[in-house]
Amino acid sequence: MVSRVIPVDAFDLVIFGGTGDLARRKILPGLFRRFLSGQMTEDSRIIGAARSDMDADGFRQLVRDAIAEFGGAESKEAEAIDKFAARLDYVSIDAKGEGGWSDLAGKVRDGVVKAFYFSVAPSLFGDLAERLHLHHIADAESRIVVEKPFGRDLESARALNQSLAEHFQESQIYRIDHYLGKETVQNLMAIRFGNVLFEPLWNNHYVDHIQITVAETVGVGGRGSYYDKAGAMRDMVQNHLMQLLCLIAMEPPNKFEADEVRTEKLKVIRALQPVDHHHIVRGQYDKDGDEPSYREDAENPRSFTESFVAMKVGIDNWRWAGVPFYMRTGKKLKSRASEIAVVFKDLGHSIFEGDEARHRNILAIRLQPNEGIDLQVTIKEPGPGGMRLIDVPLDMTFSEALQLEADEAPDAYERLIMDVIRGNQTLFMRGDEVEAAWAWTDPIINGWEARNDVPKLYDQGSAGPDDALMLMHRDGRRWRDIKG
Template sequence: MVARVIPVDPFDLVIFGATGDLARRKILPALCRRFGEGQMPEGARIIGAARSEMSRDDFIEMVSQAFDEFLGAQAPDAAQRAAFFERLDYVAIDAMGDDGWTTLAGQMREDVVRAFYFSVAPSLFGPLAANLGKFRMITPQTRIVVEKPFGNDLQTARALNHTLAEFFDETQIYRIDHYLGKETVQNLMAVRFANIFFEPLWNARFVDHVQITVAETVGVGGRGPYYDKSGAMRDMVQNHLMQLLCLMAMEPPYKFDPDAVRDEKLKVIHALDPVAPADVVRGQYAAGPETASFADEVENANTATESYIALKVGISNWRWKGTPFYLRTGKRLRSRVSEIAVAFRDPPHSIFGEDAPWKANLLVIRLQPDEGMTLKVMIKEPGPGGMRLKNVALDMSFAEALGDDLHIPDAYERLIMDVIRGNQTLFMRGDEVEAAWAWTDPIIAAWQGSADKPAMYDPGSSGPDEALKLIHMDNRSWREIR
């Protein structure tokens, strides 16, 4: 199956922080793949901007090395590189001062989309926005892309929103969460709103509970200093898992429109119940035979920051009241997996007797690594000798269903092209970000006022035992991480 490619309009894309890890690992490779797929028009240009003094040729050599380092066997060949590199330029720039801005402004064209990607620390968002205004680079066709973390709490998120609003309209601000660019995450909306047989069951009457799991095998690595100030709650729950929860719980928007979709997500966040301390478990990975502990990796022996978190979340609205959502995410776990599991209730009466080996229907949406869906249903086990029931999986792998040759784009490929198109559906709105922090802040504040530390867990496990107790108290169990 061949994916349909729709070219975008000509654009000038400036990547601030173009020599940084995110640009080298994700942004520039994503742009090269979109170029290779024929999605970039002849008039597209990409300008790297960073503090480092380097020539255009030096920048191109750096990008080429990044392709080899991060793409491996999927790196573009010499011909594609040469064609892509014709689109590249570089400007050395001082985000906090005036150096380089006149040169950058001189390269901007008047008749094309201007996109500025802030692949930098949040402390530079304001200075960059101010300089774009000072040097007259903001036009009606200007868009900015800002990476997380968008604030560290409600107060800082509001301050960032206020700063950006001084120079840009909300329709020009693209707060990127790469989870929303994943093909399977977008499929959540297709599964829910393009298939009528799910809708009558998608409520507290028929759904017993929902589990959202994002497990990683890696530790914090080189992100130690950042992660010690952030933790899993700020780094993962407030944004990534919150977005997955919203897509699962939201009402159908009146149409597939950026504000219509985000309006419904915002309603979910406003309906979230406050989380009681007893419904939160924090964990921290210990040292393993070949791995350092979390405390060692963040270089803080007394750290009370969590590398794992599990929560029980309630939603107080007509659709979901009484159905808990269990969220968990952590590092140094048994395997790398992201999935959403919708556990349906048992039938009100079993005609096969009380001793039948009954298992509830389960819909599992796999986000990574094997994108697809599984629906577990009860059937009769083949053979004579009575009505014996068996739980089987109706399994669909995207790779198998759509063809092994189908390239599933990286999240950044989709999201950057959406910026150029001016489509904000998969980006967070300012009030949505603030609402998420307003729900998150009291949970974090309760920890800061407590002497309790995260529970320790072994690397390569499923997390701390306390997380098992959290769900076992409700006579439920986590899906195995494997």
């Protein structure tokens, strides 16, 4: 099945930090794939902007190298790469000074969509926004894309939002979270609101509990200095997991429009119950032979920063009263996997006895790897020997069910950048969402600090600290096995 590609309007996309790691790994190769797909018009252009002293040809070579290193099969498309490179330009710019801004003003055109990607540290967001207006480069129709972290607490998030609001309307600001660009994440809404089979069951009458897992096999690696100031709570829970929880728990919006969807997500965040500290487990991966511990990776022998968090969360509303949401995320775990599992309640009455009565339906939504959905249903085990029941998945792996090649589905960054050009904010966080998430998260982090909480050590390649298993065992439940 060949996915349908609809070209976007002509655009000028300026990437501040265009020579940086994120641009090289994700943004630029992703844009090249969108070019290959035919989604860019002939007169669309990409302008790199950074401190590096190079010319346009130097930037084009950097992009060629990035595609060769981080692209897939498309990196062999020499003729296409030449055509893509012809759309590239570059300006050396001083984010806090005046250098290069006049040059940039001369390169950005009127009459096309103007988008500015802030692939830089948040401390530069305000400076870039101010200079874009001071030099009349941005206008009322321009769009800016900002990367996380959106602050490190409520106070800094408010300050960041205020600095952007001085020069841009909320309708112009796109806070990007690549998790929301994943095909399966978007399918959450299609599954819930597009199927009569599920929406009537999506409440506390039928759902026993929900599990959200984002597990990684890698450690903090080269991100140690950043990660040690953030930890799993700030780096993953406050944004990625929070957004997944919102999409799975929100009420049906009146329309599938950006502000309608984001308002319903905001209601979920505001309905989250405060989390008792007995319902949170923090962990830190230990040394494993030659594999360094978290503290060695972070180069901080006294670090109390968590590389793992598990928690039990409740939502104060009619739909979810009494239904626990269990969330966990961590590094150096047994498998790389992201999954949302909706675990339905037992039958009100089972006609079967003993072990044959203990079966549950589970809807598992896999975000990575092998994006897809499976519904665990109970059937009779084939063969003679009586009524023996087994659980089997009705599996829909997207690449198989839709006959997609592995590299055919757009990467999350590709999809989200094209949404920016279209002016579609549905999959981007609104400022009040960000602040509400921090308002819920801050007391948890402050509580750890006030209690001098020490993370539990856990073995690399495990499912995390034993205390995380007990978090569910105490409730008579268990985590699903992490499978990559």
